[in-house]
Amino acid sequence: MDVVDLARTQFAVTGSLHFLFVVLTLGLAPLVAIMHTRYAIGGNPLHERMTRFWGQIYVINYALGIVTGLVMEFQFGLSWSGLSHYAGDVFGAPLAMETLLAFFLESTFLGLWIFGWHRLPRALHVACIWLVTLTAYASALFIMVANSFLQNPAGSAEVGGRLVLRDFGALFTNPTLVFALPHVLSAGLWAGGFVVMGASAYHLFRRTPEREFFIRSLRIGVLTAFVGSLFTVGFGYAQFGPVGSVQPDKFHGAVPGTALGLMITIGQLVQFAVMFVLTPLLIRDVLARSRWLHPLLMVMTPLPFVAAIAGWIVREVGRQPWLVYGKLSVADALTPGLTRADVTASFAGFAGVLGLLALVDYVLIARAVRRGPGRVVLGAADLPVTAEPAPAHAL
Amino acid sequence: MDIFWFLTFAVLLAGYFALEGFDIGLGVLLPVLGRSPAGRDRLVGAMAPFVLANEVWLVALAGVLFGAFPVLEGQALSRLYPLVVALLLAWIVRDAGLWFRRRADGAAWRLVWDGALCAGSAGLALTWGAILVAVARGLPDSPLDAPAVAGGVALLALLAWHGRTFAAWRLQDGPRGSGRALLLSACAAAAPAVLVIAAATGHMLGNAAPDPTLSVLSVMVVPVAPILVGAQVWVWRTFSRGALPTFF
């Protein structure tokens, strides 16, 4: 592999890892916000337990979203300084907005939400998780704006060998954005719904004492997946028109073609299963009582994640050899002077550390699911600020 | 317009070191100040509700660098390649330590992630020191040499002191815990970075993005600025006093 391939692989690996966690964040955040709101309004303790249990899963998942995101943020400057040189005056703007208008607030409000149990008034505490959801979606918007600019450099013109911004609004009405954004957001809902469904199926299958809790959760998970899958597939097909008009032979290569086939197969089959089997079986809780189906639900849980990674492969590999479509090739964007040794070392470091942490994180999520709502740490009691007095020596 | 964004950059940089500086310093001192697992829980509990709100200052800084000074972003990050990679790895390890240390039981588990927290924090301080030295010297070709190491060690000591002041203030340990002492150590923690960036003023202003880009950024960001500030103030009002939350 030469330097370009190595740097590309590094971006693909860290990007895929990032998205695996982000897609679940996008799906779980609104669910947790709704659960918390129901608790705040009705005061039902079941809703509080749901908020804390699913909120803890959300938060454990979020940790990896942050650390993989840090690498993404800095990778442009590290490996692809040609991009900031050529297109930074346009491409930099949505990224800057993502950090200032979305991530900065998301992280601040998430801190308030995680640590604010027992101290924030209930309404303000709920407001925090809604603000986290809102800013997470804003973050997806700005990142997709930036990515869509790479697919189709709208709103810009080349002056003196560099792109300048001509029409900021055109970045937001980019045809490669308008259907892709809802496609991704609904894919997130689908993934979130499936995690809630799979975890609930596990508890129902194991016949743990939390039956009521997980019958309700199963319902939430399947219904969320129903809505998510409907929109994912709808906006998925809607993408063919705009993509075909700006990137006509995008899907002709072997890799994008195969990945597209995989995504559509999964999307189509699983959507039918959700719509025609799982959702109708919610009536009178048949699904919750059909224990033999529960292992199947657990096995299905990773499918939206597989489809989502396939989707990114389609979108990004299909763009090759361009970084900014039709304008700047990936090879030309590589940081000048970067050596194989540089990239190999950083790739090994990032992939090794992030890969390991991702595994640990999934084990921790599985563990939190297994331990169930009875042993949730999120929102547990505080520690007194003064140190425990040293025990007076016993006589 | 370019002056406005340069000042924003400088404020974010100063804020990062003043705020995240104490998290880093406290992480470095974790084994020293917290001899027992319970002691370490107390220290982490003191900083935990602030970390998420503090570390984003650097993310925002990187965003402003990319949005308002894109050419410099490419130049600086690629010239500092090994240091930035080390910085990121240290940051990741530190964050993993925080998020994971209480997610499973067992003394060994805690020890591993407390170690990650401490080592990652030390790595952050050392690489930042080296980066500041390299920027002050105009991005030399090989940024890893004796002055860089000296800068790293010096910053480590400075941030450790800041972290200690913060812990004394938040945990109300003894007379050192006054708010004025914390303000002083925060200014000291920010000072080196502010000096380095002040020296680079001319270079930065000469490489700002053109006005159309900066105007768009201003129109989008300035109206939201009060919310950014308000959210930070809210964090401080909520978590400066009282019992210590336990999630991290």
Ligand code: HEM
């Ligand atoms: C019948 C089902 C589906 C169709 C027709 C479809 C269609 C598409 C198309 C055409 C693209 C490429 C857009 C481009 O290259 O610019 C794409 C991308 C993508 N797909 Fe799908 N897709 C389907 C199912 C799914 C499912 C089930 C998921 C995940 C749950 C998913 C997640 C994604 C993601 C994350 C991307 C990349 C971002 C984007 O372009 O939106 N897709 N999809």
